[in-house]
Every structure is written in structure tokens, then in C-alpha cells.
Amino acid sequence: MKLLNNFFQVAGPALSHRFDATAYLLDGGKELLLIDCGTPEGYNDCISNIRKLGYNPADISFILGTHGHYDHVGAAALFKRDFGCKLYLHEADAQRVIDGDGLKTTAWLLYGSSFPPCAVDGFLKDGDVFKYDNFTLEVLHTPGHTPGSVCYILTIQGIRVLIAGDTIYGGFSMHIGSSEERWRESLDKICSHHFDAMVIGHSNPVLLADADARLRDARASFANYYNPWFKNFKDEYKY
Numbered sequence: 001m002k003l004l005n006n007f008f009q010v011a012g013p014a015l016s017h018r019f020d021a022t023a024y025l026l027d028g029g030k031e032l033l034l035i036d037c038g039t040p041e042g043y044n045d046c047i048s049n050i051r052k053l054g055y056n057p058a059d060i061s062f063i064l065g066t067h068g069h070y071d072h073v074g075a076a077a078l079f080k081r082d083f084g085c086k087l088y089l090h091e092a093d094a095q096r097v098i099d100g101d102g103l104k105t106t107a108w109l110l111y112g113s114s115f116p117p118c119a120v121d122g123f124l125k126d127g128d129v130f131k132y133d134n135f136t137l138e139v140l141h142t143p144g145h146t147p148g149s150v151c152y153i154l155t156i157q158g159i160r161v162l163i164a165g166d167t168i169y170g171g172f173s174m175h176i177g178s179s180e181e182r183w184r185e186s187l188d189k190i191c192s193h194h195f196d197a198m199v200i201g202h203s204n205p206v207l208l209a210d211a212d213a214r215l216r217d218a219r220a221s222f223a224n225y226y227n228p229w230f231k232n233f234k235d236e237y238k239y
């Protein structure tokens, strides 16, 4: 589904499989990028969604992961096998993906599946910038949900979009290396930037407006993210 010119959501519960986090296709002009790529269960539908948009998955050069979880990059080995896509992740989440660690990737912890191990072709660092004809993408290292979680600042058609992964509204578990302290610091870091809009790791295809206000709310009550007894406040946001 098209979110903006050259920016599409291609995986997620409403588009591919209920296990899938959101994944995004970016058309850079000369090559395509994916931000996250969903699970093996959603792989065929994700590929089909890319083709329906008129793109050839073989033109995807890179998968840039938000973090090393099954629902976000579980299908990376399949994209690599079928289309030669390279996977980039922050170094702190790379080993769990290389090993196919079912606990740290949440593959069996949350989904009863196994994680297809995948080589990591490059490490993302805070401040890395990817420049294309149609957009610019900057990496923000935002540990907390996992040690290697990153967000992306997408600047496209003059609009600044936060691609948040699970740093906003993600779950907390010691099993996956979550840290309250690091997460709070990351939320402060995110809130020091201005965003016109944002997308998050688990949602229907939607570009969320009023991002600065939503992010301030998220920072102010972030423990609600992982306390199942609270209704997630994102569901109570009024618009």
C-alpha cells in the first residue's frame, strides 16, 4: 500500500501474515530498499505485494533491519536466497540473527517458529546516512527494546517521517535484552528531533500524523508498553 510517493508498506498483519511486523519498500530511483521484511510465514504475500506495486523483488539491494526480531527480519534469509538481498543490522542485534537464536529473536518465544539463520552483510551505526534520488534515510541507534534497535529518519518530499520499529510501543523482556534505562534515553533522543509523521512496527498501513505530540505521550508513559494490565494508550489516542 502506498503511503507516499516512493514509500510503501508491503508487510504487516493486514497485508501479509498476522505474525508480520510492518515492512516498507522504498524506491530510491536506481535501486530498492526494504526496511524490515516480515516472517517466513508472510514471505509469499510480501513478495506478491511488492510485485502488485509494479516492482521486481530482484531489484531490492538491501534490507535494513530495525532490530533482530523474527517478526521484523525473520524472512531475510529467504530474500537473500531468492533475490540476493543484503541484510544490514546494528551490530548489537546481529549475532542472534546469524545464529537463528529462537529466544532472542522471539521466533519460538512468541511465535512457536524457528528463525532461519541469516548472514549479516553490514552493520548500521548511529548517524549513518543513505542518500538516494528520491529520499534520504538516517540511522538513529535507539537501544531499549533490544540492544541493537534502530529507528530511521526518512526525509522524503520535504516530509520527515520516523520509522520507529519497536522502539515506540514495543514489548519489554529481559530475554531479548530490553533495558528501561537505555530505552528512556532513546525516547529522549527521539523527542529531541522533529517529525511530521511516523510509522511503527505493529500497525495497519498508516502514516501517523502529529508525530511530535504522539512521541511526547509515548515517552511520558512508556512503561505502559510492556504492562499487559494497562490498555495500550496508543489505542486511546483521539485521532
Ligand SMILES: [Fe+2]
Binding pocket: 067, 069, 145, 166, 170, 171
Ligand atoms: Fe521487536
